Amino acid sequence: MNRVRIFDTTLRDGEQAPGFSMTEEGKRKMARTLAALNVDVIEAGFAAASPGDARAIHAIAGEIEGPIICSLARSTRGDIEAAAQALAPATRKRIHIFLGTSPLHREFKLKLDKGQVIDAIRDSVAFARGFTDDVEFSAEDAIRTERDFLVEALSVAAAAGATTLNVPDTVGYTTPDEIYDLFRHLGDQVERGPEVIFSAHCHDDLGMAVANSLAAVRGGARQVECAINGIGERAGNCALEDVVMALKTRSDAFGVTTDVDTTKIMAASRMLAQVTNVSPPRNKAIVGANAFAHEAGIHQHGVLQNRETYEIMKPEDIGLATDGIVLGKHSGRHALAKRANALGFALEGAALDRAFAAFKEVADEVGLVDDARLAALLAAQDGRGDDKLWTLSRVEIRAPATPQAHPVARVELEHGNRGRLTDLASAPGALDAAFLAVSQIMGVPARVDGLDMQYVAADPEDRASDGQGASVLVEIRIDAEGEVFSGRARDRDILPCCVAAYVDAASNAAAVRRARAHSTPAQRAA
Incomplete structure (x- = not known):
């Protein structure tokens, strides 16, 4: 299977993060945007967490067509029933069950031994299968779980009816080499049918969520769990836009595809910023304001000759229309002349030298030089009197x-x-x-x-x-x-x-x- 499913958890794990809470209407808007993006799965929330979450999941399940609509649930009958009720209107639905498997979780959080954890996995997955054929099981804190016990837990989940086996790096602890080796090991050792796939869910505590997710794909994962703008618990999740564009741009290295409409990525990022009132940092990969911006003169000269000199992706590929040229104190003559020409000022020779010197003085003072300020500067240079600020x-x-x-x-x-x-x-x-x-x-x-x-x-x-x-x-x-x-x-x-x-x-x-x-x-x- 050479297609990687994109499981979007913006509305669940992302929305759980401090500062990213969304209203019910905001979640519905975001769900419509994710459907237009053509993700495979929308994890719409955690039905048992609150009445508001359950209502939002139910509303999304009733109006969104295309993606599978998913609700998270603990391995308890009450959580699973709440998820099933919230998902009832969905044409395509998934119940996502999680249970901690690491020694830390077993001892300090669950107070269960290995046998009790195995029984809980078997019973909860089988119970969920009574509501839908699409059940995902997550071994919470899988990365810090003993390998032999993780293999047993995932094999039991598959035997009970889980069709997706998620291996989350819940605390962002692993490295690319480690997670690649783990997924290769699980692929060889876990007993499962050919329809059962592995999924990766990586957090960014050490700044490696995207790298770890890509390594998991190389190791055999065929679903990646991610969020728009990389939002999520603590330092966040694997950023959807990063992993999707990495798989697209470096298809030669990964040999897999996704069904995401990448031209809708920028719209999804902006919609999330609108509903959460939090914009991504300027230097955020793919969707940050600087991702396709060039101020340095050497870079601008190269981009003006051929964009591929300094751009490995086209901004149009993510739905962004821009020439990427930002005029500032590091800009060169070529960029100034091109922008001036677009504004109706032909600069060459001595006129370009004078304009460039005046431009540098302004740029040193104000940083970025916008079109209005540049037009005023150029008008003053050639004697026009109509371009005042x-x-x-x-x-x-x-x-x-x-x-x-x-x-x-x-x-x-x-x-x-x-x-x-x-x-x-x-x-x-x-x-x-x-x-x-x-x-x-x-x-x-x-x-x-x-x-x-x-x-x-x-x-x-x-x-x-x-x-x-x-x-x-x-x-x-x-x-x-x-x-x-x-x-x-x-x-x-x-x-x-x-x-x-x-x-x-x-x-x-x-x-x-x-x-x-x-x-x-x-x-x-x-």
Whole structure:
């Protein structure tokens, strides 16, 4: 069998992790996204854990078509019955039973001897088979279980009717060499029918969850249990996007495939960030903001000639449309000239030298140079007077007079040509009202697509006079008539920082559209 099943546990193990709780509606949204991603199994929750979990599983089971819908259960009749009831509406369903098998779990958690553990496995799997033909058994803490006892436990589970045998590294303890050898050993020693497959469930406590999962596949595992953005207990689970793209990109090394629609990976990552309010780190593999970004001049030059010089995957393969070029203080002339050309400015020779010198000065000051700032810089270089930057002068919020009324925002913006302009707006939220006022002033209708904020407190040894002295960095994405533009700002206070970032994003939208109006068809194609 050369296909690896993808068992997604974002809604169960992922949702159990502190900081990643989801509402029932959030879980349903995420389940629809996972179905579109075409995972094989959605572990929708742990039915016996709470009434809310049971309701969410039942709702997902009733509306999701395609993937197998799964509920976790301890090896008790009550848990198994709860799982069966929650899964009742599903066309395809699985009950996933787990029981600790390691000496630590047997002695300190379960208070059972080996014989009692074997009896519990046999009885619980057989009982679950009365509700569905698809039963998975997990030997919790399998990695720290004696090999001969693990072989016995998995053989008993298979004989009782389990069709998937999961070998979890519950505490993220193993290494790739160890887990490869273990799966080869289990494949040789466990008594099972040809339809029974092994599964790997690896945690990331030592940062090896993906590597261990891939080693397990090499050792014979044909199901990988993973989660979007790698969320899960403690340091997280094997990240779905990492293991799927590794198997796809290095199919020459692994010789297996998955049925995942990789072009939906970015959408799944963003949906999870939306329902949990937690975005992946910038340097997260595959889905992080920097995964396909290039600022260094040497890298940019290579990518502009041929993307494969520094990219082993296409961003389009994960559903991301980007050229990956980020202009900053490490960027080179080639990247600047290409972006300038797209904005309607032809740079070469002495003009490129002057623009590059001015660009470096700005980049050293602000870090990343967005399209609005670059357009203003280039306009100043060639004498155009229409590309001035908007800046935030003041923002005030007036509280509603009654519970039914909305906040009112008063915003003042400064423009290089138009001077200071002020407008008022009202919306259900204070920030929404301020954003609306900005859009009215600038003439750029937009909605917020995403907002990330970092609030960094001052060093205790260098405290400001007000006792705080914090630094706020806001990065925002806005959707302006179907196109997404980014903006960023730093400030001392959260509210003006958010509004300034929105101004920056709206300025980018305006600058790109203005540049398109001035550019030639050849420049736009470039």
